Structures are given as structure tokens and as C-alpha cells.
Amino acid sequence: MVSRADPASRADSLPRLDARRLFAATREVIIEHEGADYRLRLTANGKLILTK
Secondary structure: OOOOOOHHHHHHOOOOOOHHHHOOOOOEEEEEEOOEEEEEEEOOOOOEEEEO
């Protein structure tokens, strides 16, 4: 039988980025993944939108 870790404990072990630092000087960043650019935008309502 395969045991699965508690989702909360898995989340605690993941790298964490503070969005306030990420968007301190801008409202949009580009994330490169496997040769493609993705845009992560912070909306006026404080929501995050990821587009290719």
C-alpha cells in the first residue's frame, strides 16, 4: 500500500514566493518554461492571471 503525505505537509515543503516581492515594481512578470514565455499578471482586483 502506498501512503500519501498530508497535502498540508507537502505544501510546507514546496518553495514559496511572496507575490508582494514578485510584483513590487511591476504588475506583470514573464515566466519561461521549456522555451515558451508565460505572463503572470496581477489584476486591479488583486487576482493572478497566467497566460501563454
